[in-house]
Amino acid sequence: MAPPHPIIKPLFLLLALALLAPTGAAAQTRDVAGARDFPGVGRFARSVITGYEVKDFDAARMQAAPFKDGQPAEALRLEGKVTRIAYRSNAGPSILEVFRNFETQLTKIGFEKLLACDTDACGGIPFVEAIDALPIPQMWIDGFNYQYFAGRRTEGARETYASIVVSENNREIYVQLTVTETRPMENRMVDAAAMSKGLRETGRIALYGIYFDTDKAVLKPESRPALEQIAKLLAAEAQLNVFIVGHTDSQGPYAYNLDLSRRRAEAIAEELVKHYRIGAPRLRTAGVAHLAPVGSNGSEAGRALNRRVELVAP
Structure with missing residues (x-):
């Protein structure tokens, strides 16, 4: 008797899933x-x-x-x-x-x-x-x-x-x-020294090295280098407290974007507390959706600039 073809098992699985798939109403x-x-x-x-x-x-x-x-x-x-x-x-x-x-x-x-x-x-x-x-x-x-x-x-x-x-x-x-x-990947890493300089000079610093999947507030592993730099900054400046502010582009309903930007800021704070031992009272969070654009939401390049996280000095 010939051995089963290796594609048979996946096909049975696919058939089972197809029968369970929703149809009609x-x-x-x-x-x-x-x-x-x-x-x-x-x-x-x-x-x-x-x-x-x-x-x-x-x-x-x-x-x-x-x-x-x-x-x-x-x-x-x-x-x-x-x-x-x-x-x-x-x-x-x-x-x-x-x-x-x-x-x-x-x-x-x-x-x-x-x-x-x-x-x-x-x-x-x-x-x-x-x-x-x-x-x-x-x-x-x-x-x-x-x-x-x-x-x-x-x-x-x-x-x-x-x-x-x-x-x-x-x-x-x-x-x-x-x-x-x-296109080549942009180098969007901002180190602890640049964060400190931005907070001193302008009261804020935009970060583009923190990543989430579309419409989600779960941090991706690629965000670790940026999180490490935030933790390094806060460890070096023990008296520094910051606001973590989430921003989105203007695609999608305002209420939805407001909630998403807030949840993303909260996810960053939770990660800093849980894995980098930053005191929770030093971190406050907010989401502002697309109310503070730094580029035009009429172009993809502008929308990419608007999708960001900012550290803001109190």
């Missing part, structure tokens, strides 16, 4: 909090955003050619600002119809096709396994039935890459758009 009926369409691309009619993730600097994988013998033939590893958006459309349209709409729109706004393929032409299940997909149930990909597009847009020295994968689950169409705006 029980399914999600509105976009996830804080989500929005990518500018210039939009969405297929009557679909909702089921997953949304924006990172100012991250890595994304893109396939620029079909797989050969189950292996990537031209895999790109891209670094820069990465936006991942997953959509779900109700039963009715075909995978091909939704795919062609996105492909046409990306081409219309200047993306040159690198690859467009369907299941067999792409490389089947191994190809799907190499895609940076948002987790179930935000995004579903059937390895036996999908369409894929990858494109590149060049504007001067700036390159932007976009990919689309379209598939189906329980007769509903799922789409993931991934856009990578390539």
Whole structure:
């Protein structure tokens, strides 16, 4: 008797999850909090955003050619600002119809096709396994039935890459758009000496080295160097007390951003108390949403400046 194929177990798991997935009236009926369409691309009619993730600097994988013998033939590893958006459309349209709409729109706004393929032409299940997909149930990909597009847009020295994968689950169409705006990582580290200088001279210092996932108030591990510098500052200046103030850009409702900015400031204070032994009375927190911009919220560059944490002298 031949041993079981290694793909069988994952397929049974996927089938079980698919049977448990919500459908019809029980399914999600509105976009996830804080989500929005990518500018210039939009969405297929009557679909909702089921997953949304924006990172100012991250890595994304893109396939620029079909797989050969189950292996990537031209895999790109891209670094820069990465936006991942997953959509779900109700039963009715075909995978091909939704795919062609996105492909046409990306081409219309200047993306040159690198690859467009369907299941067999792409490389089947191994190809799907190499895609940076948002987790179930935000995004579903059937390895036996999908369409894929990858494109590149060049504007001067700036390159932007976009990919689309379209598939189906329980007769509903799922789409993931991934856009990578390539650029080098900015050095946003501010050390303890610079923090001290800013507080003395202007009463405040903006910090960009503290990271949270979109719409979350849980500190990411990459924040540790900045937190260590804050702790170093407070350890060296024992009489110094500070306000930790969270700021957001203007995307999303004001009340939501106000709460998010406050929770993020509180998360930083809690981390400093718990892991760096800074006395809690020395730290006060506040969130001001987008009420104190340092850049224009009408541009992505300005919004990136506005998403920050500040230390403020009492």
